[in-house]
Amino acid sequence: MxxxxxxxxxxxxxxxxxxxxxxxxxxxxxxxxxxxxxxxxxxxxxxxxxxxxxxxxxxxxxxxxxxxxxxxxxxxxxxxxxxxxxxxxxxxxxxxxxxxxxxxxxxxxxxxxxxxxxxxxxxxxxxxxxxxxxxxxxxxxxxxxxxxxxxxxxxxxxxxxxxxxxxxxxxxxxxxxxxxxxxxQWQPHELWFHHRSRLTGRARAGVDFGATWWADGLFDQPPPTAAPRGDGIPLAAADPALVAKTDPSLGQVLRRRRSIREHDDANPITVGQLGEFLDRCGRVAHVTADGRQVTLPYPTAGSTGGLELYAVVRLVDGLSPGLYHYDGAAHRLHPLAAPEPAIRELLNRAADSAGVAAEPQVLVIVSARFGRVMWKYQTMGYGLILKNTGVLFHLMYLVATAMDLAPCALGAGDAELFSRAARLDPAAESSVGEFLLGSRPVDG
Ligand SMILES: Cc1cc2nc3c(=O)[nH]c(=O)nc-3n(C[C@H](O)[C@H](O)[C@H](O)COP(=O)(O)O)c2cc1C
Structure with missing residues (x-):
């Protein structure tokens, strides 16, 4: 120069x-x-x-x-x-x-x-x-x-x-x-993510940061609930009267809640319990007429929703092993034709993350249809999606504890393996959280 x-x-x-x-x-x-x-x-x-x-x-x-x-x-x-x-x-x-x-x-x-x-x-x-x-x-x-x-x-x-x-x-x-x-302690992408998903020097709230509705008029917002994949298996709904009778008090649930990483394979979780768990954690209660807001058992930023639940089933009484998508609008489980090695790998990795030898009876995978949140929220959308995931994790802990099941959140999972198994475009939808679920061991 x-x-x-x-x-x-x-x-x-x-x-x-x-x-x-x-x-x-x-x-x-x-x-x-x-x-x-x-x-x-x-x-x-x-x-x-x-x-x-x-x-x-x-x-x-x-x-x-x-x-x-x-x-x-x-x-x-x-x-x-x-x-x-x-x-x-x-x-x-x-x-x-x-x-x-x-x-x-x-x-x-x-x-x-x-x-x-x-x-x-x-x-x-x-x-x-x-x-x-x-x-x-x-x-x-x-x-x-x-x-x-x-x-x-x-x-x-x-x-x-x-x-x-x-x-x-x-x-x-x-x-x-x-x-x-x-x-x-900081990896560059982590410091960048923290810096850009908070209000810092570069952010202009309401202009290129926050609920700017930037995509409105440019793109359609992804639908409030995912399209069902096939007919699916109907699940029994949680009976509110029974739940009110059998549930321990919130105080007892909070005191009893623990991460339990191993399950009682002699008495596995049943399809009825899995259905009740999904009902209480992921069932869609209401969608506004314009499709912009979704009411779920847990809050999401701006009621945008966008999280999906999948179940990788190894051992559930009444349900074949495989990968399923939970349709929270119809309360049905849709079996996905995932290759068996991918399912084994997902379960195996989950056991590794939990530091246990036994694979979980069910691995619940939380995925995000990113566009539900990012269509409305600019720059901070991914941060909100992870916060929504944390809120859902806690609900899953509480519901599983109330139902006397064994819950444990996981910190990481293989998003690429999951996207391939579920045949998803990872830029549009990919996994953001994993959660072990199964029957509680007698001494657990
Ligand atoms: C976001 C999050 C990530 C976690 N990741 C893992 C994990 O990868 N492996 C694991 O064994 N436990 C994991 N746990 C469970 C924690 O280790 C556990 O909650 C913590 O040790 C406290 O124990 P408690 O849940 O029994 O109170 C995770 C928990 C949370 C909330």
């Missing part, structure tokens, strides 16, 4: 500057920050006017009366976007997402820094950085490759400037990034 770079500055998109030249004051705001500037000099008012109306060269701004420290203050507040040019070539822009934090030392890209395609270029960002770099020119890609060790070191001119700006933005790391638990 040649020749030497120059930098222009302007208020970044989304920043509003209300200026009162007479009061010599200004209010800078974006969606989450505000800064009031008072006692401004004429030169500082002129700096704000220039930044609000056009891109101007940074050194020119600094030379304006009272400009230097004032421009730094605006840069530190995260109000200003800087564009770096080499000659006429726009190389990249530094785009703050929050007020500035100290530069990160080091010449290597942080492992949390990711490069992704966006409209009009590439974006280099990290949840640890206060600013993104928006890349506009392929020469920057080559310079980044050098920093990532793909070519010889030795940056000069714009490449040296790029390194300094990556450090300035917080996108690089010193050797010690992973010495403490603080950062070592």
């Amino acid at each position: 040649t020749p030497d770079p120059h930098v222009t500055a302007a208020l970044r998109p989304g920043v509003r500057c209300r200026l009162s030249a007479r009061a010599r004051a200004a209010q800078l705001t974006d969606r989450r920050h505000e800064e009031i500037l008072t006692g401004l000099t004429g030169g500082q008012v002129a700096v704000l006017e220039r930044l609000s109306s056009q891109e101007c060269r940074l050194p020119v701004l600094r030379r304006m009366a009272g400009g230097g420290p004032f421009v730094d203050r605006l840069l530190d507040g995260g109000w200003v976007r800087q564009a770096v040019y080499a000659g006429a070539d726009h190389l990249y822009s530094i785009e703050p997402v929050r007020p500035r934090t100290p530069p990160s030392p080091g010449r290597a890209l942080s492992r949390f820094t990711v490069l992704r395609a966006v409209a009009g270029g590439l974006l280099l960002e990290s949840p640890l950085a206060w600013a993104d770099l928006r890349l506009h020119h392929d020469a920057v890609g080559r310079a980044l490759g050098r920093l990532a060790g793909l070519a010889g070191a030795g940056a000069s001119g714009p490449a040296a400037r790029l390194l300094a700006d990556l450090q300035y933005a917080g996108l690089t790391t010193a050797d010690g990034e992973d010495e403490d638990l603080r950062l070592r």
Whole structure:
């Protein structure tokens, strides 16, 4: 990259500057920050006017009366976007997402820094950085490759400037990034997921975050309940009068609830019990006329529903082994023609996850039809789906305990194996939770 770079500055998109030249004051705001500037000099008012109306060269701004420290203050507040040019070539822009934090030392890209395609270029960002770099020119890609060790070191001119700006933005790391638990504990995708599914500097609530209904008018929302696969086997419904008589009190259920990982194969769970369990955990109580809200035994974010229950059956009195989908609208079990090795593998992996030798009598798999939630909720949809899954897990624990069955949640399962076995498109629906269920051993 040649020749030497120059930098222009302007208020970044989304920043509003209300200026009162007479009061010599200004209010800078974006969606989450505000800064009031008072006692401004004429030169500082002129700096704000220039930044609000056009891109101007940074050194020119600094030379304006009272400009230097004032421009730094605006840069530190995260109000200003800087564009770096080499000659006429726009190389990249530094785009703050929050007020500035100290530069990160080091010449290597942080492992949390990711490069992704966006409209009009590439974006280099990290949840640890206060600013993104928006890349506009392929020469920057080559310079980044050098920093990532793909070519010889030795940056000069714009490449040296790029390194300094990556450090300035917080996108690089010193050797010690992973010495403490603080950062070592995070896998990049996990820190990104946490960062992006909460309200942080990049999120604009109601614009690209939250219940924005972004897909309304673009795509149909997936239906409130999954299409039945075949005729299915009707299940007996839980009898509310009997349940009221036989259920222990909530207090007793809460005291008794434990994870039980092994089952009594001499007296296996019956199809009647499985039907009652599914009725009390997954039966659809009501769907609104527009299909947007579903009432279930457990709450879901915005009543969007979208979780499906599958049963991998090894040993159930009255039911053949195999993989079944539970139709919560019709209260039926639909056998799926899953290959036997896949079923054995699912049961085997579940036993491994639970650290026991015996496979469960039933492995309940919770899957998500992602579009039910993501059609309405932007950026935080997957986080909500996992929260819904946690709510359902707890309900399954309580119902199983009340029914004197053996429950145990699992932390992980093979989503690809499940999608193949159930013949699902994993981008549309895939497993998000696994749960062991069976008869309670006498001493359990
Ligand atoms: C989200 C979640 C994931 C879990 N994952 C597993 C697992 O993979 N294997 C396992 O044996 N137990 C798993 N458990 C069960 C916990 O180990 C158990 O709840 C915990 O040890 C407390 O014991 P208790 O349920 O008997 O009170 C999980 C529980 C939850 C809530």
